Amino acid sequence: MQSTHGDSMSRRHTTTDQAEPLLRITDLRTQFDTDDGVVRAVDGVSFEVNAGETVCLVGESGSGKTVTAESITRLVECPPGEITGRIEFRGENLTTASAARLREIRGAEIAHVFQNPQDALNPVISVGKQVAETVRIHEDVSERAARKRAIDLLDRAEVPDPATTADAYPHELSGGMKQRVLVAAALAGDPDLLVADEPTTALDVTIQAQILDLLADLQREMGMAVLFITHDLGVVARVADRVVVLYAGKVMESAPVDSLFADPGHPYTRALLACLPGRGRESGSIPGDLPSPTDPPTGCRFAPRCPFAVEACTTDSHPSLYPVAQEPDTDRDGAGTTAGDSPDVSTPLSAAPLDGAASRDLETTGDGVNTAHVAACIFHGPDRDAAHLDREVSWTVAEPDGGGR
């Protein structure tokens, strides 16, 4: 079942009211004390997820996306980790919640699916018992009843012959099958939010599509929100309602999916898109390396690799998230613009950077923060000309003979 952009519009529409978002993360910072210094894996990340929608957290390895996901329910080992900021789940701040409260939430309200199905299952316990475990933790049911539920869930996860498979051990199953088991286990508690950390990366391409479809179906059936973590923009295009782009622990851009692909506001997003193979040009790679996690550069984290960077990019602090002016472009696929009005750059309110308390202001434009398209680049800010970013650049590696920039 191919999900087209048309479908994504209907997905999105359930969320444009002013209701509280299901999950609101504000200025999340997660750092680790290591021998080499303090690693700031997540350094001021803010975004929201509304009920029923799919938000994709995108970034390369080391961008902090996994740590962000694991910080939500404090699955990060603290110490040496330390989580600060606000993580509001249905209004309740999880960063200050007790361990007991977090345990109640995990599995029953917020569930996780991890990346590598090989390692995510206990090798000496049968698969059915592991699916039933979620049920037994949160509800007072007998072992038989839990097993029945487990078989049901395996069936919904499209595992063939669920009754027999329930007694199998993980090593007897294929990768795709294991991932279905993990999905079943995650859904066993009937959660409102599913955090899926690269659930298809370790799988065959053919299986990937199946698992993505499965997730989409189950999400629709159960009315869940999904926080989907991935580095694969192809997956993003397929499942996302909104996208949050992370780099070096900070949010670079946040936008509805169509808006992101049609008009990426941040040079890093453009780089990611340019590096996708098969877009009519040769795929490239972004020259340079990730900044040091213990000693990040001043200014914009991406500046050392950015072809548009100017001196102001490397001074001061990392730029705030500024709204990106939408190009009024109606001849695109019918989905080039967001459902409501684009935030108008000229209104006085939008001159303010988008973070923390100021985010409330943008709601007056009529659409809620959810449909805003923002990017952390000074060229979208006041006194700057966004046209500076309109140049065509080549993202391929410079030639050895000294050509290129």
Add this chain to the structure above:
Amino acid sequence: MAGDEPAPDVGTARTAGTGFERIDWTAVDDADSTVPPAAVAAEALVFFSLVAAFVYDYVILANEAPTVGVVGWDVTGVEWLLVVVLAIGVFHAALPLARNRRLTAYYWRQFQKNRAAVVSLGFLGFVFLVGLVGPLIWTAPNEAIDYAAAYQPPVFAGGSWAYALGTDAQGRPLWHLIVYGMRVSLEVGLISMVFAISIGTVVGTAAAYFGGYVDEVLMRYVDLQQTFPVFILLLLLIYLYGASLLLIIALYGLFSWEGTARLVRSEALQRGEEAYVRAAEAAGAGRWWTIRRHLIPNVSSTVITAATLSIPVFILGEASLSFLGFGDPDVFSWGRTISAGRSDLPNAPWISTIPGLFLFLTVLAFNFVGDALRDAIDPR
């Protein structure tokens, strides 16, 4: 601030032109792998002269005549072995480390992170030096018997500086006993370790490389040896053949290698599957070449850690044997001194406690160093 030009260097992070082709592979190869002919010649010379001296001592000289007449030193079998082991250490441990500065510096930096290990290393260096050279400086305990000075307490318990650590029942200064004990521990630890590691590495690599029937037989034997409590075997054999340090060292070497063999075999099996070994074989490398150049260097980090951590086991084992009375009666192992002091425990506790403290600290130091070494060179 419209109209800024992009600063010239900010946009490009990778400088142009460092191509793969520019690396001088021959220089890399030479620096890391080949041994300079001078070192090979030196090693051959040293070993040849050792063999010659050994033959001279055992065949030509009369039994009781001292080997080095001028000092009156009759080199015992164990001491010959010690010299050989030290020579091996110089040529195969110290020299490669000195030549590969970068790697050594890296290991040292990692090692330094563990402060307990650094202190321990210093202590072990002290024990090594004193144990090695001490018997040449301080007189042998049996020549220092002085019943008039028996049971002197150590200086911090009311004694005098003349006998800083006190004396035992025969008036022998405890410091002398400790120094000679260091020498014994040194000998047992190093020589047994070299024996056991050598046998274990050979067996393990052979089992891994030849596989099949050879592997099966060798591993079954390793199973057997691992099941059999070695200590009991030692007691039995000492009972049969009499206690001598040489025998004890030989037995430890012969019956303690199964752990190493297992370790080496599993490492070698893992490595053998790796692409570079297959590539070497596909390129026509012979078996010995593959083993020497690929398998052995790569299992060496596990082996080095296992070797370091086996030394305290041997030292403790020999001390236990001596304590029970199964040690070499001509040698002043710490175990023997501690055992001798047992009957005087209420009135002269220092005789048993001080040597024991040295033994404890030495073993502890080896454990700290071994663990830190493992963290430094074998991060898995």
Add this chain to the structure above:
Amino acid sequence: MKWYVVRRVAWAVVATYLAVSLTFGLLMVTPNAGADVAAAQAAASGQDYDAVRERYLERRGLDRPVEEQYIDYITNILTFDWGYSFSQGEPVLAAIGDAWVYSAQYFVPAIIISALLGYGIGLYSALNRYTPTDYLGSFVAYFGISIPNFWFAIVLILLFGVVLRLLPTFYDSSVALLSVQNVKQLLMPVVVLSTASVAGQMRYSRAQAIEYARSAFVKTARAKGASEWRVLTRHILRVALVPLSTILIADVLAVLFAGSFIIETIFQIPGLGRLALEAIQQKDTPLVLATTLIPVFIAIIGNLLQDLAYVALDPRIDYGDR
């Protein structure tokens, strides 16, 4: 699986047979001290040394061809006719029967303590890293594997027996087995014997548990909302039992056997260890062989149990491997 069990048991039998034959070989090689003693005594009263010696051997069937003696030997072992100990003045079996109780009463508690404390602290440390308990545990572990047990025993005796006078300095076998006094005099032996093996177990189980504590399936369990206790027992422990079982018995036994000689010597416990040492010193060959065969046999059984436990615990094993 069944086939594997059969093979393992068969191997245990083979190993026992080899051990027994090896000891027979040694028996053949050693001079018979009993004969020498008898001959010396006889010579002292004027008889011919060699003649007496020969008659001594002949009477015991010790001058027959090797093969005959071998078959006899094996049969005797299997029928529990283990010969006569001249140093104890009673049949070997009787001497062992008297001694083993004394060994068991400190040995068994030591094994139990090693397993429980060793694993318990190791696992706890793994889950609570960087806490004071963890550091204390590490310190105790280093201490335990480094301290020479005989020296530790001496220091403890000095401290608790001589200086503080809280515990007896040696073992009095006339004390009733089930009395408080007996417990007091067993306290130090058990502590000393357990120390080394507890420390070893602690380190190993901590390392294993840490590896598992960081694994993805533990994270999955936590993500389901499992309590720390559930994670520890149903996930980490359950999986860790597989590699832990490999050291459960063999390593512990090896340490304890070696330690028993020393413990019994220092504390003067009349157990099997001391019996063995005496036998060796007196050159009482039949007794020597019997007392050394027992630990070997226990070790073989221990290894067998361990291997069986390993395959029972891990469903992934491909039985073709071993």
